Amino acid sequence: MSTPGGGHPEGNADSALHRALERLMAEIARLCLARGMAFADAEELLKRAYVGAARAALPPGAGARDISRVSTATGLNRREVTRISNQAGAPPAPRRSPATQVFTRWVGSPLLRDARGEPLPLKRQGPAPSFEALAQSVTRDVHPRSLLDELCRLGLAALDEGTDTVRLLRDSFVPSEDQARMLDFLGSNVGDHLATAVGNVLGREASQLEQAIFADELSDESLERARQLVATQWKTMLAALVPQLQALIDADRDAGRPARKRIRIGLYSHQADMDERNDSAGHVAPDNEPEDD
Template sequence: MSNLPANDAEFNLQQVLLLMNYLTKWLIRSGVGYTDFSAALKSIFYQQAIDEIERLGNKSTVSAISLLSGLHRKDITAFKEMIDEETLIKEAKLEKSLSIPARVVGFWVAENWPEQLPFYNCKQVSFVNLVKNISLEMHPRSVLNELVRLGIVRQNGKQVILQKRSFVPDQLNQELRKLLNQNLQSHLKAGLHNIFIDDQVSFLEESVRADELTKESVEILTQYSIELWGEYSEALLKLAIERCTIDEGQSEANQTFCLGIYQSDV
C-alpha cells in the first residue's frame, strides 16, 4: 500500500534507526526502557497506518491496518475501542495555552518594551498590558507565575524584570523537553514533506556544513551564528507579531509558521 519501492524499506529503516540512537539516549536517561517504549509505539503505528490508508482513499479495515502497520489484529481492535476524541481536544487546548508565556516574551522583546515593567499601571506600559496584548483569556498573574517558575523573569516588589530575552526554560524543567520535541517535529515534518509530497512546494530545510576545522574555527563560527540568529530572529519575530495582529479573528487564520535553526559540532 506504500508508494515506496520494496527495496527502499531496509534503507529507510536504517536511516530512522540512526535517529533512534539519539531518541533512545533521551529515553534511557529519562528512565524509559524498551518494554514501555515498544508498547507505546503500537498506538502510533496504528494511527499512522490509518492516516496512510485514508490518504490513499482506501477503507480502514482491521486487515488493512494490520498489513500496513504490522500490528496484531487484537491490538487494532482494542485501539478502535479506546479512541477518545474528547482527550484529543483537551490536549490541543493545553498545547495552545502553554504557548501564551512564550508569546508574551516574544512581544516584549520584539516591541522593545523596557526590561523592567511595573506589574500594573493603567496609564503606562505594564506587565498586565503586555499580557493583554497577547491574550484576554489568561490572567496576567498566572502568566507571571509561570514565567517566574521558568526563570524567564523575576519579580522585585511591584516590578517585573526580564531575565532572558528568549523563551529558554531551566534545563531541569520539562518545558525544555517540550520545546525540543516541537522543534524536532517541525524539522522532520518539513523534511518528510519535501521527500514524500509531490506538490512542487518545498519547505526550507537546509544546513551549512564545514569540515576539517580547528577547535578555534568552530568556536568562531559558533559565536558568529549566535550573533546572526539574534539579529535575524528579532526582525522575523517583529514581522510575525504584525501579521498575527492583522490576521487575528479571520476564519481562515488557521495556519502555523515555524522557522528554526541549530548548530552542532558533528
C-alpha cells in the same frame, strides 16, 4: 538497472532509510533510557504511531475493512490493531502558554528593545511600556502577576522589588528547570522539523524549507565564535519576524479571514567531534544540496 555504486536503486534506498532511522532511533533510545522508559513502553508508542499513520493513509470509505488494511500495511495482527484503535487518541500538540507568548513578544518587539537591541527592563505596572501592559496585550484571562510569577519560576525573568521593575534573564526560552515543558518543546520543534523533512522525502506535498549548513575542521576557539555568530543571527531573525507575523495575524483577524494554518520557524546549531574517518580538508557547504565538483 544499476547505480554508479552498484546494486539496485531500491536496495540503496532501503539501506539509506535504515541508516537514517538508525540515527533517529539512537537519539530516541538515549532519551528513553535517560528518562527510565522501558522498551515495552516505547514499543507501544511505535505501534500506535504505525496504526495512526496507516489509518491516515487509508482511502476514504474503507469502512469495515480498515482493520484488515491497517494490519496488512503495518504487519501487526488484527487483534493488536483493534486494541490500539479502541484506545484513546494521542494527546494534542501542546499549545504555547500565555507566559511563553509574553516572553516571545517581549523579546521580539522593537518597541521593547534599547538602542543596542537588548530587551528593556519594564515597570511592573502602569501604561505601556510596562509588564502589565505587555501581559494584557497577550491575554486578559490571566492576571499579569500570575504571568510574571511563571516567568520568574522558569528563570526567564526577575522582579526587582526595590524599583518594582521586571527584567529578562535570557533571550531564548529553554526552561532547564521545567523538564515537562522542555519535553513538550522537543516534541513540537523536532516533530515539526521531522514532519517537514519526511514530507519533502516522500514528495507528496509541496516542498517546505528545510536547509542546513555544515562546517568541519574547526578549533575549539573557532567553534565558540561560531556559536556566538549563530546566537546573533537568531536574535536578528527573531526581532525581524515576530512583529511581521503578529501583523499578519492582526490583518487576518481584522479581515475576518479563516485562520486555520500555523507555521513554526526555527534555527538550530549542533556541535560535535568530527568522525575520525573524515580526513577531508576543512570546508563549509549546504548539508542538503549537491556540492559543485
